[in-house]
Amino acid sequence: MSAQEAVKEPSMLKQKEMIARNYDLLTSTRETGRKVASTFVPGNLNELLMCFGILNNLPEINAIQNGMRKLSGGYIMDAEKAGHSEDVCTYVKADIGLMSKGAIAPNGKPFSAPDVLLLSYTGCFTFMKWFELLREQYKCPTLMLHVPYEGDGKWTLNMRDYIVKQLKEEVIPMLEQVSGVKFDIDLLRQYLRNSAKAEDNLVWVLDQGKRTPSPIDAYFGGVYYIGPIFTAFRGTQDAVEYYEMLRKEIQERIDKGQGPLTPDGTDFANQKYRIVVEGPPNWTNFREFWKMFYDEGAVVVASSYTKVGGMYDYDGFRHDPEHPLESLAEYCLGCYTNRNLPTRIDVLQKYMEDFNADGLLINSIKSCNSFSAGQLMIMREIEKRTGKPGAFIETDLVDPRYFSAANVKNRLESYFQMIDQKRQGARVAAE
Amino acid sequence: MATTAEIVARCQDIFDDLDFTVARQWKAAVPGRKVVGFMPVYVPRELIHAAGMLPVGIFGGGDSLEVIHGDAYYQSYICRIPRSTIELGVTHRLDFVDGMLFPFVCDVIRNLSGIWKLMFPNVYTRFFDTPQNFRKDIGGKYYTHELQELRDGLENLAGRKITDDDLRRSIAAYNENRRVIRDVYKFRIDRPWQAPTSEVYLLMRAGMVLPVEEHTRMMRDYLAAAKAENRPMRDNTRIVITGSFCEQPPLNLIKSIEMSGCYVVDDDYMLVNRWLMEDVPLDGDPLERLSDAFLEHSVETACKYVDTEAKKGRFLVDSVRRARAEGVIFAAPSFCDPALLDRPMLQHRLAEAGIPYIAFKYAENSGQMQPIREQAGTFADSIKLWSEAS
Numbered sequence: 001m002s003a004q005e006a007v008k009e010p011s012m013l014k015q016k017e018m019i020a021r022n023y024d025l026l027t028s029t030r031e032t033g034r035k036v037a038s039t040f041v042p043g044n045l046n047e048l049l050m051c052f053g054i055l056n057n058l059p060e061i062n063a064i065q066n067g068m069r070k071l072s073g074g075y076i077m078d079a080e081k082a083g084h085s086e087d088v089c090t091y092v093k094a095d096i097g098l099m100s101k102g103a104i105a106p107n108g109k110p111f112s113a114p115d116v117l118l119l120s121y122t123g124c125f126t127f128m129k130w131f132e133l134l135r136e137q138y139k140c141p142t143l144m145l146h147v148p149y150e151g152d153g154k155w156t157l158n159m160r161d162y163i164v165k166q167l168k169e170e171v172i173p174m175l176e177q178v179s180g181v182k183f184d185i186d187l188l189r190q191y192l193r194n195s196a197k198a199e200d201n202l203v204w205v206l207d208q209g210k211r212t213p214s215p216i217d218a219y220f221g222g223v224y225y226i227g228p229i230f231t232a233f234r235g236t237q238d239a240v241e242y243y244e245m246l247r248k249e250i251q252e253r254i255d256k257g258q259g260p261l262t263p264d265g266t267d268f269a270n271q272k273y274r275i276v277v278e279g280p281p282n283w284t285n286f287r288e289f290w291k292m293f294y295d296e297g298a299v300v301v302a303s304s305y306t307k308v309g310g311m312y313d314y315d316g317f318r319h320d321p322e323h324p325l326e327s328l329a330e331y332c333l334g335c336y337t338n339r340n341l342p343t344r345i346d347v348l349q350k351y352m353e354d355f356n357a358d359g360l361l362i363n364s365i366k367s368c369n370s371f372s373a374g375q376l377m378i379m380r381e382i383e384k385r386t387g388k389p390g391a392f393i394e395t396d397l398v399d400p401r402y403f404s405a406a407n408v409k410n411r412l413e414s415y416f417q418m419i420d421q422k423r424q425g426a427r428v429a430a431e
Numbered sequence: 432m433a434t435t436a437e438i439v440a441r442c443q444d445i446f447d448d449l450d451f452t453v454a455r456q457w458k459a460a461v462p463g464r465k466v467v468g469f470m471p472v473y474v475p476r477e478l479i480h481a482a483g484m485l486p487v488g489i490f491g492g493g494d495s496l497e498v499i500h501g502d503a504y505y506q507s508y509i510c511r512i513p514r515s516t517i518e519l520g521v522t523h524r525l526d527f528v529d530g531m532l533f534p535f536v537c538d539v540i541r542n543l544s545g546i547w548k549l550m551f552p553n554v555y556t557r558f559f560d561t562p563q564n565f566r567k568d569i570g571g572k573y574y575t576h577e578l579q580e581l582r583d584g585l586e587n588l589a590g591r592k593i594t595d596d597d598l599r600r601s602i603a604a605y606n607e608n609r610r611v612i613r614d615v616y617k618f619r620i621d622r623p624w625q626a627p628t629s630e631v632y633l634l635m636r637a638g639m640v641l642p643v644e645e646h647t648r649m650m651r652d653y654l655a656a657a658k659a660e661n662r663p664m665r666d667n668t669r670i671v672i673t674g675s676f677c678e679q680p681p682l683n684l685i686k687s688i689e690m691s692g693c694y695v696v697d698d699d700y701m702l703v704n705r706w707l708m709e710d711v712p713l714d715g716d717p718l719e720r721l722s723d724a725f726l727e728h729s730v731e732t733a734c735k736y737v738d739t740e741a742k743k744g745r746f747l748v749d750s751v752r753r754a755r756a757e758g759v760i761f762a763a764p765s766f767c768d769p770a771l772l773d774r775p776m777l778q779h780r781l782a783e784a785g786i787p788y789i790a791f792k793y794a795e796n797s798g799q800m801q802p803i804r805e806q807a808g809t810f811a812d813s814i815k816l817w818s819e820a821s
Contacts, residue, residue, distance in 0.1 A: 083778060087765060124538065125768055129773055132736075132737065132776060133772070133776065136740060136743070148573075151544055151557065151560065158577065158580070162562075162564075162569065165569050165572070169566075170569070340544065340548070340558070341542050341546055341548075342549055344545075364506055369509065373538055374543070376503065376505065376506070377504055377549065
């Protein structure tokens with residue numbers, strides 16, 4: 001193992017193997033004849049696609065992979081040279097750039113062109129344009145599943161029925177047509193049962209951030225925990241096994257009084273600061289970014305990003321095999337960025353209180369308005385409601401030009417000092 | 432008869448007045464009147480009107496509003512309209528507004544609806560969703576229900592019922608308004624030197640504040656006056672502006688494009704007033720009729736899904752053909768996701784159709800017009816040169 005390679009726990013190795021297998025499937029459809037759908041993480045209908053034997057390719061995940069492999073910067077610049085604005089989402093541009101370079105998957109083989117684009121429009125405007133751009137490229141059937149935004153902080157029956165009707169009358173018939181497979185609702189129920197099992201264990205894992213020391217890192221570690229359930233594996237037996245394995249690992253850490261494992265392979269038990277993080281991480285400098293936290297003794301006990309592809313803790317949603325299509329609709333409606341800003345603030349406030357956090361850190365992403373627009377209001381409200389300090393840093397998803405390590409580190413160090421000062425002030429006041 | 436100069440001067444006064452005095456006066460004239468603000472791009476103003484309330488378009492603060500508080504709510508990489516709108520709110524310029532509607536445009540406007548709920552809890556605030564599925568039995572059913580929810584909310588705010596007949600009267604008033612708007616736009620296509628876009632723009636902006644009936648009369652007066660006047664025809668290039676449907680360009684930018692040698696013969700400023708391209712029928716269920724009009728006869732813009740590749744960009748190409756335009760200027764606000772993400776696809780369609788284009792970005796408070804004038808002027812000249820060569 002090289003000095004730069006992250007230390008892997010068994011669950012991480014399993015996930016790595018699952019992802020590698022999926023990339024092999026996505027790059028071998030000419031041989032296997034399997035069909036491929038491109039779709040998105042929020043509002044991901046993996047169980048439904050599985051009913052038709054359709055593989056799931058997620059452009060955001062490809063962009064993340066290419067961000068972590070230091071390829072996205074070049075792809076983004078290629079897209080900008082081709083006329084895409086410097087102002088828009090870098091996931092989109094990384095994807096467009098990837099296509100322009102032959103759409104090579106992490107396994108070194110070209111991705112198969114999608115047979116269908118399943119645009120699950122959930123919580124992000126950019127998705128709509130992204131799929132119009134992909135449609136222009138691939139000229140394949142495109143399914144738009146419009147998921148209404150929870151503007152009043154809750155979904156209505158009208159919203160749910162609208163989604164179910166789209167599923168019944170447009171999405172399912174088109175998937176039948178593309179795959180040549182007849183829809184079997186009992187098969188969907190079976191997959192949803194698997195989903196619910198995995199979701200129970202994911203919620204248990206994320207809930208352990210309430211412990212001191214926290215046996216998990218709910219942001220940097222959290223992105224691994226959510227990997228299978230947010231991507232091509234929700235509903236699979238693999239995902240069920242992954243979350244059982246992960247739960248056992250976390251339980252062992254609890255039993256030993258350990259914190260999460262850092263990428264350096266050390267046990268992160270000396271936790272000085274407990275932080276809630278809002279917003280996605282930066283992927284181009286992911287490990288460097290993480291190190292800035294554990295070097296300072298900051299552990300992330302809860303995060304909103306781990307709810308972007310499904311929110312299972314806040315109001316207890318689980319996929320329900322007894323109401324399969326309604327359940328898929330409710331899942332889409334409840335994804336984090338599909339909830340209105342007051343609800344997002346309520347969620348973060350609850351995390352601050354339930355996880356006994358010292359503060360809220362917002363990683364504001366330059367090219368993600370869905371998350372970022374309103375985050376300064378979120379910070380003010382959380383500070384007002386909890387009396388705990390907030391901090392604001394700015395990076396980007398996969399554009400390395402917008403990750404300024406010195407600035408971020410400086411800001412984080414100042415923030416942790418601020419938390420210290422607040423604590424001292426509180427102690428003095430109590431004496 | 433009023434002259435165009437007199438009508439435009441009144442429109443300019445309304446445009447310059449960030450205290451919305453006209454709307455305040457309307458409200459104060461009769462006790463119990465209420466005002467509902469709305470942001471771009473589309474809300475069915477008929478419902479507000481039918482409740483006896485005044486719909487007022489809130490299109491940001493323009494270039495004359497100093498944004499102090501608003502910048503504290505938004506990062507540098509977010510467009511300007513939400514911050515200037517917050518500035519209008521916190522400086523009490525919108526304290527006469529009883530309700531605010533935030534339509535489906537983009538994530539920034541969507542999230543602003545939540546900020547508004549927190550900052551102004553006594554204002555009726557609603558994110559107004561429109562369908563992205565255009566089947567009558569799916570998107571239409573959903574949308575009709577959303578319209579009913581909006582109707583219920585507005586009834587509560589107004590303290591009175593909105594009957595079907597109220598709605599039909601309002602639909603008729605807006606049908607008439609849209610017809611005259613189409614006349615103005617047609618007149619500008621035919622004789623752009625008689626109806627400069629800097630004037631047409633102000634005329635349309637006045638309609639964001641004035642009661643619809645008064646605005647319709649004003650446009651008729653303008654048309655009559657414009658037809659009666661003789662202005663010199665210049666050898667300008669006919670262009671279509673696209674991408675300016677939400678945050679508005681400063682008036683100086685609109686003037687600069689004209690001064691650089693362009694006649695703007697179509698645009699997408701303030702689409703709310705011509706979103707529905709045909710009359711909404713007055714028979715049957717009025718909400719269903721509004722829904723049908725949205726599904727079947729509404730404009731294509733970047734904040735609306737285009738359901739087939741074949742249709743993508745056709746609306747813009749048709750607009751160029753219909754307006755006999757020679758080129759397109761993509762003028763989008765900085766950081767505008769819908770316009771900027773859509774732009775490459777539209778540019779591909781224009782290139783396929785052999786229609787030249789240029790692109791630039793602006794903010795509502797952009798101050799330096801010389802680069803815009805040079806870019807637009809060069810574009811106009813190049814079209815003229817190519818035309819002569821061909």
